[in-house]
Amino acid sequence: MMEGMIERKTLLTTPARLARRLLPFPPRGSHGLPDTLPAFAVAADAITCLPDPAAFRRALLRMIAQATRRIVIVTLYLQDDDAGREVLEALHAAKARRPELQVAVFVDWHRAQRGLIGKHKSEGNAGMYREFARRFGDGVAIHGVPVQNRELFGVLHLKGFIIDDAVLYSGASINDVYLARHERYRLDRYHLLRHAGLADAMAGFVQSYLLASAAVRRLDSGAVLTTRSLQPAIRILRQQLQQAHYAAPLESPGPREVAVTPLLGFGRTDNTLDAMLLALLRDTRERVILLTPYFNLPRPVRQVLGQLLRRGCSIDIMVGDKTASDFFIPPDQPFTTIGLLPYLYENNLRRFARAHRRHVDAGQLNLYLWRDGDNSYHLKGLFVDDDVAILTGHNLNPRAWSLDLENALLLRDPAGLLQAQHRAEWVALRRHATRLSDYRALESPRNYPPEVRKLLKRLKRTQLDRLLNRLL
Numbered sequence: 001m002m003e004g005m006i007e008r009k010t011l012l013t014t015p016a017r018l019a020r021r022l023l024p025f026p027p028r029g030s031h032g033l034p035d036t037l038p039a040f041a042v043a044a045d046a047i048t049c050l051p052d053p054a055a056f057r058r059a060l061l062r063m064i065a066q067a068t069r070r071i072v073i074v075t076l077y078l079q080d081d082d083a084g085r086e087v088l089e090a091l092h093a094a095k096a097r098r099p100e101l102q103v104a105v106f107v108d109w110h111r112a113q114r115g116l117i118g119k120h121k122s123e124g125n126a127g128m129y130r131e132f133a134r135r136f137g138d139g140v141a142i143h144g145v146p147v148q149n150r151e152l153f154g155v156l157h158l159k160g161f162i163i164d165d166a167v168l169y170s171g172a173s174i175n176d177v178y179l180a181r182h183e184r185y186r187l188d189r190y191h192l193l194r195h196a197g198l199a200d201a202m203a204g205f206v207q208s209y210l211l212a213s214a215a216v217r218r219l220d221s222g223a224v225l226t227t228r229s230l231q232p233a234i235r236i237l238r239q240q241l242q243q244a245h246y247a248a249p250l251e252s253p254g255p256r257e258v259a260v261t262p263l264l265g266f267g268r269t270d271n272t273l274d275a276m277l278l279a280l281l282r283d284t285r286e287r288v289i290l291l292t293p294y295f296n297l298p299r300p301v302r303q304v305l306g307q308l309l310r311r312g313c314s315i316d317i318m319v320g321d322k323t324a325s326d327f328f329i330p331p332d333q334p335f336t337t338i339g340l341l342p343y344l345y346e347n348n349l350r351r352f353a354r355a356h357r358r359h360v361d362a363g364q365l366n367l368y369l370w371r372d373g374d375n376s377y378h379l380k381g382l383f384v385d386d387d388v389a390i391l392t393g394h395n396l397n398p399r400a401w402s403l404d405l406e407n408a409l410l411l412r413d414p415a416g417l418l419q420a421q422h423r424a425e426w427v428a429l430r431r432h433a434t435r436l437s438d439y440r441a442l443e444s445p446r447n448y449p450p451e452v453r454k455l456l457k458r459l460k461r462t463q464l465d466r467l468l469n470r471l472l
Helices: 010-011 016-022 055-064 082-097 125-136 195-213 228-240 272-282 299-311 337-355 357-362 399-402 419-431 449-462 464-471
Strands: 040-043 047-049 070-074 102-108 140-147 160-163 166-170 190-194 257-265 286-292 314-320 364-369 381-384 390-391 406-412 433-435
Touching: 040 102, 047 419, 055 082, 055 160, 055 166, 055 190, 070 082, 070 195, 082 102, 082 125, 082 381, 102 195, 140 195, 160 195, 195 228, 195 357, 228 314, 257 272, 272 299, 272 381, 272 390, 272 406, 286 299, 299 314, 314 449, 337 357, 357 364, 390 449, 419 433
Parallel strands: 070 102, 102 140, 286 314, 314 364
Antiparallel strands: 040 257, 047 190, 070 160, 160 166, 166 190, 257 406, 286 381, 364 433, 381 390, 390 406
8 A cells, every 4th residue: 555655855855835734633522333334234254254365366367257246346456466467368258258347446536557666667457457458458448536636645546356246355465475376475354244234335336436537547458648737627526526426225223134334534624434333443342453554553453452450451462573574675675765664663563562561561551562584464343342343444544534535334233243253353363473571572672773763763754754654
């Protein structure tokens, strides 16, 4: 999501208007779960947690090959690498087998048209999309969605692979490491929900708000317009998204069903997803499990977690070790400014652990660091008590809170039908995680590489570290 957003000049010369836009957050309102909440009643045995990236890749390719009616993929990016080409080839093959099949892919407009950070300048993933269209025809439509005028200000961060009457949901995008195409993997969460109404609602949102927008344009065919020429349409799209929602009924789950609510979040105010996340946290009775890849919690979330600790609730938070960040640069490789991010996040974690060291010592607050060789960590989501879970691509950071277009699936399960599945997922995630016994167990900033120490000192002196924690 954040790849390519930070260069030295940007870090040190961020304009004041951006600071005014992001600091501070608006006052916290009072949000509680309503007595009635739109939801689909989904059979518990129609919800499956897939164990790893390889299983996710196999399921995705199998479902594409078996599709008979529609394939709608919404993701941050579909990368020009082996995994991206494999998925794109599968989509074109499915279309060739069934010409009546509707196939559409939606990716972030900005991310699709630039190269990888630190690499030579290129036309980005869009070049691959056009290459495939020339080879196989334009039956697989790939659309670019410009949520903001610039990638720095926000991206399309919706998730969901809608194939016929099923939703394959993950925070993962499509590339080699997310799909474990070669030796390395980036761990995410992967869930398959088989329910026609839910699939229709998620596909319907794409049709009503994205495909119908003049700002959303094909990237695989025709002349690609400049972002500047689309700015009026982008402004209208933003206004529409701030009022948008998924169409869901008021279904009451039966004895063997779970209530599933698709949620949308966009903007700093009237953000349904953010409000629901806070409401769920505030209503915690006993325990919260929070997963985030980048320890950079929004202030409202930090405040609620502090309240929960004072109430005696148990909180488990799992983050990636800084070496498990997709931005970490090993010491034997040339350092670039993007490599500063894992150290910023580790400093955030150190401050949080130090502020709550009494709760850490008592075992009420458990901070887990995930690390598995040179693989990376990209988990997001919440478990609240034993009856609520959030599946999402939302990073639970200020950027997701106010800039990006996000979504989530809220699972309410008062009968505990998914309890065993959730517990098994949590046990599997902890297999490569270590509990942080004390904030001093983290590497001291005095031992950071010289380039990192220099940049951190400069950011702190100019107070840009606070701004970056809002932006990233």
